[in-house]
Structure formats: structure tokens, C-alpha cells
Amino acid sequence: MDEKHLNLVEDAILFEPIRRTGKTFYLTLLILGAIILWGVYAYHYQYRHGLGVTGLARPIFWGVYITNFVFFIGISHAGTLISAILRLAKAEWRRSITRSAEVITVLVLFFGVGNILMDLGRPDRMLNIIQYPQFGSPLLWDVSSITVYLTASSIYLYLPLIPDIALLRDYGGRWRWFYRIFALGWKGTERQHRLLEKAIAFMAILVIPVAISVHTVVSFVFAMTIQPMWHSAIFGPYFVAGAIFSGIAALIVAMNVIRKVYHLEDYLRPVHFNNLGILLLVMTLLWFYFTFTEYLTTYYGAEPLHMAIFWSKFTGRFAPYFWGMFLFCFVIPLPLLSFKRTRTPFGTLIASISVVIGMWLERFVIVVPTLTNPRLPNQDVIYSPTWVEWSVFAGCISFFILLYMIFTKVFPIISIWEVREGREKSLAEVQERIKTYLPGISVE
């Protein structure tokens, strides 16, 4: 690394998005706002007329909303989990990416929960879940687990923000009162640093089992029923792996956008994309392993009920979704991520977009085909989502992007103090640490 990058004037670029807001920002805001309003209109339409305005029917009682629920909760595994693992592993390259990852988690969770609520026939009665809770229901496990997860990830996002908020308070920009409140009197003393680091380390450890539990119980919603191809013991780990898979992909997409829009090429370097690309490659292979195991088990067992669903995915009505999933989750990302030459920011971006689409399809392919083939003979119903469901979906994505954009305008999207700490302390620390690994070098 060049010495000239190590002065503090360089970090000024991290304050830029907060200090100045360009025309593009407002234009994007306007477009996103319009899509969100359309989504709100669509949901209001559904609220007034009933869920009949969706494509759902008996026996396909669940569709796009439940797919979205699983998908968004999956995306949320990007942030907190990756960031926590990298922090605990003392991966030094994490410093400029943790913040952008953690924000995804906190924001996207609202849309996961939101989709479940929009799927309710009587959203006005949702508080019945608190008034008459039946803890035997996996849905209630979800409620508990996601609540804990949201709280923990919010704290985990906030803690490393404190020193940066204090910087903004002292920097003298707008809304100083706002930053003063949230800086919690941070002065950067030795003791405060020690406390903060302890708190972050504690949260990092706490958040890992919580994150894993969240997607496990999401899978339990399906796996605990006795429906063919849902009632599977592999679902817990399969869902968790899929969640991390789609989460890393979403993170790479977000980092690419931030990098381009805010000119952070110096902070988000090819090495970050290369490293995350390797992680994504591992997850691609893991995804394939789980998918292969799941379907081979079904195929080999060859129970007629299961096979009806199996063939509807492989060659039948859901073949385009199934093979689309396979294409996007495996065929496209695998070669792109396998070679160092294509593990560039752009290469990983293409692979990641592909994975995000593929993982949405995967959720759809889990939810809908099983419901389409119930045990007892049934009227042949084809589920095709209506404009209402697509509009709500588009609204959710736009709303998420909007909130993310606004976050970058209020807080630095790259953890300034952690980057500085990396420059000031870690260079020496890492050298010391490596010494402890090696034989023949004495450590005092």
C-alpha cells in the first residue's frame, strides 16, 4: 500500500455523500418514490378487496409474498453474519465493507416481516399473535427469532457507528443536534474504545447463533408440516446456506453501486470483490451440494407423491422456474467466480445479480410446486401472480433501495474510524500476529 493513501485528507471523500447531494440522487429518489407509491396503491387495493386480487387460490395458498418473505430474510444474512464472522476472524479486509453489509440486514428485515404481514387475510388482527400466542406454531418461532435478530443487528449496526457519528458531530455539518444525541458523548478516550470494542465483540458472537436460528426457523415453517418435499430435515441448513449465499450476492451488488456512485474505488478495491467472490464461490458449491442431496434423495426414494412434485419441477409446469434457478444459482456464477481473471468487481457483480435472481426463484420453487400437488386429488389450479403481487414486490425492492440511499446520506457507508484504526494500528498488529504463527521467531 502506498504511504500517500495514509493521510487523513483522503477520508474526506467518505463525508462527501453526507455533505453534498447531487441531482441524480433526487431523480432516483423520485423514481423510487413513484414505484413505492404504486406498490402502496396495489396493497391498498388488496386490503380493500381481499386476497382474491392476488393469483392465489386453493390449494396454492402461498405464493409470491411468502417467497418474498423467505427471500428478504435470506438477504438479511448478508450483513450481520458476514460482518460478525469477518470481525471475529480478524480479517483485516473487512474494515471498509462491514457497515454496508450491516445496513442491508437491518433494512431488509422490515421487508421480510412486511411481506408476511401483507400476506395475512386479516392484517388488522396481527396483534392476536401477542394476545393469543400458540408457541407450538413455527410462525411464532419466526416472530420471536426475527424480533431478537432485528434488535441484535440494529445494536450491532449502531455500536460501530458511534465513533463515526461523533466525527460528524465534530465535523460541523448539518443536523449537529441529531448527531450529538446519537454520539452518546463519544470522545474517543481509551476507556470508551475499550468498552466499545468489548461490546462489538460481544454482539458479534451473539449475533451468529441468532442469525443461524432465524433462517432455520424460517425453513421450519415448511419443514414442520408433513407436506411432500417440505417435510425435510435438510431444510434448516439448506435455507441457512441459501440465505448466506443470496446475502453475499446482495452485498456485492450494493458495494458495486456504492463504489461507482460515491467514487470509493480506493476503499472498495478489487481485492474486496475478489475475497467476497471466493466466499460466494464456496457458497455456490455448497448450494449445489445441498440442492443435489435434496433432489437425489427424493428421486431415489421415488415415492409417487414426491415424484409428482419432483417431475413438475424437472420437466413439468415448473421446469422454467427450476432450470432458471439452476442457471442463475450455479451455471452463471460458477465460471465467473472460479477464475481470478473474472473475479473482478464487474465479474462478481454479474455473478451476484444472477445469484440474487436465482435465489428468489429457488424460494418460489420450494413454496409453490408442493402446494400445487396436494395429497388428495384436487381441481387443477395454475398459480400465476397478478399485477398486485408484482407491484408490491417492486415497491418493496424500491423502498429498500430508498432507505439504503437515505442511510448513506445520513451516516458514512464506510466505517471511517475502523479504516483509520486499520491504518494506524493494525499494520503493526498484523505483523506481530503473523510472528506468533511462525516457528523459529520468539515472541515476548
Added chain:
Amino acid sequence: MHKWGMVIDLDKCSACQACVVACQAENNVPIIGPKEAAKGRTIHWIELIPYIEGEYPHIKARLLPRPCMHCDHPPCTKVCPVYATYINEEGLVAQINHRCIGCRYCTTACPYTVKYFNWYPPEWPKEMKGSLNRDVSIRTKGVVEKCTFCSHRLLRAREKAKVEGRDLLPEDYIPACVQACPSGAMFFGDLNDPNSTVSALSRERRAFRLLEELGTEPKVIYLSEGM
């Protein structure tokens, strides 16, 4: 304690669907209309399902009247997050319409797909509105409903027995479908009473239950035909 159960003799069933019609009228089941029905939005608390076993040429087709099975181990009540569906002490799987949040988890968990959802507010032709059954509450849009074994009739029978100062007799309580069956193919009664008709029939060699292997222990027992 009673344990209410139903026996359907497929040898006697002529698939006339009188049970279906009686049920629609008794339980204020909304009329969905042909357009929505084609989409799969019909509500039938009891429905005739074509149950086809084997493959051509060794094919065996049955038309099975299918009410709620009122399982002893219902997969639907386990997953309800708000106790809106539960099994009561007499073995009836009940549905609390005004508590249901409409998550449709029970509908996906039921292996018999006996649960129905109100995709729209319930509707009836103008002429029918006057003849709705006052004993059965009307469901709103967005909640799940299903066969209750006409539990409102049980309430009424119990009240009546109380007024007359006697114990409830099994023959006081009979669901609308059983009452309407013209070929006498449906029986209803107390499975706990070893001498009741349903008990005797349930011990017959022809007796079977739907998807018995799932361990849901249905309280609807079929008597197979042609044996």
C-alpha cells in the same frame, strides 16, 4: 365424554351431492360464482373428490364425499399461531373465525386440503340472503373456514336436552350432510360408545380412513365399496 365421528358407506353413496348442497345451505357457505370457481376459489365444507387408485387398465375410481376429517392428531391445529383452530375435548376440530389472522398456515399444513379461505367478502344472491342460517356466524373476508361437523347443532341439542332436563343423547346431534343423505350412506355418532352404529361400522372389515399412514387419526371412517 363423547367422541364424535362419521362413517360414510361408499357402497351406498350414489354421489348425488345432496350432502354438499345441504352443507352449503346449513353453514352459510358463500356462493363464489363460476369465474372465481374456475380459479380455485370455491368453498365446499364437504366435497366429492374423485379418488383414483392404480393405473390403466387396473384402475379403480371412487367418488369420496370429503368433509373435515376431524383428526385426533390434527396437523392444522399444531401450526396455528393464535389458537384460532384447536381440537376440543369432544374431538371436534374447531375454528374461531373472529380470531383467525388469515395466515393460511393451517390450509397448507392440512394433508386433506379441507380448509378454505375467504378470498373475497362472502356473497349470496339477493334471494338467498333471507334464508341464511342464524345459528352459524358469517365469516368475513380474509379468514379460514372449514367443516365443523355442524357443531352449532351440538350446542342447540345440548341446550334442548338441558331444558328438557335430560342427558344429551347421541341421536340428538346430527350434521346436515348426514341428515340429508338420501341413500343412507352417512352415519354419525359417538365413537366412544362401543355400541353406537358408527363404532360398530368402524370395526367392520371394509372400514378405512384417508391417508391412514400419516398418523392423523381421522374420525371420518369410510366403508370401501364392492367387497
